[in-house]
Amino acid sequence: MISIEDITADPPGEGVVVDPMAWFASRGPFELEIGCGKGGFLLSRAKDNPDIRMLGIEWANKYYRYAADRMARWQLTNVRVMRTDATHFVANHLPPGCVSVLHVYHPDPWPKKRHHKRRLFQPRFVADAIRALAPGGKWLFQSDHDEYFAEAYALLSAQAELTETDWDALGVAPGPEWQGTNFEIKFARAGSSIHRAAYIRQGTDSD
């Protein structure tokens, strides 16, 4: 019987670099979702792909608990949820090249100019995330916010290690029955365009 305690992973102590695969009984590629919210995508991806291991990071305690409870109710063994600041976690606690797919869907846009510095997509974060991606690893990013998407798209597209690729050709998107993440559904209903971009990290294992 999987309990919520089995699903949750504690944030590592200062200076600790984790081995994410040690959290799981079986092997398989490791995927990370940043800002998983209530865990709709995380659940769908982990449930449909028992051969991958997934970590969802969520800062808001309410959503973190909600997501973890959801995974436990589905008795999933291939998913963990952590409550922490993903920026700090990616920069300090992930070994290089461990992430096969990075999912970032509808990161908070912080629309006021004076709050832009709180946005996830900053040069430092992008460099840290690229370091955590495996060679050939994929990065999927989606947003309903025109201006933030354009800014993040420009930043990602300027990275020499990343090559933009066709989202649908990656084979990572859920099947046709997928309705979208909570924010995707909410903003699509309100008439917003949903922008998507996908990248592959260049390089070989010896990089």
Ligand SMILES: C[S@@+](CC[C@H](N)C(=O)[O-])C[C@H]1O[C@@H](n2cnc3c(N)ncnc32)[C@H](O)[C@@H]1O
């Ligand atoms: C707009 S919501 C999108 C949630 C979900 N991805 C979706 O599409 O429905 C953004 C989420 O990212 C979380 N978040 C923002 N900054 C974060 C950070 N630095 N680390 C972890 N989670 C973060 C917020 O708490 C929030 O739940």
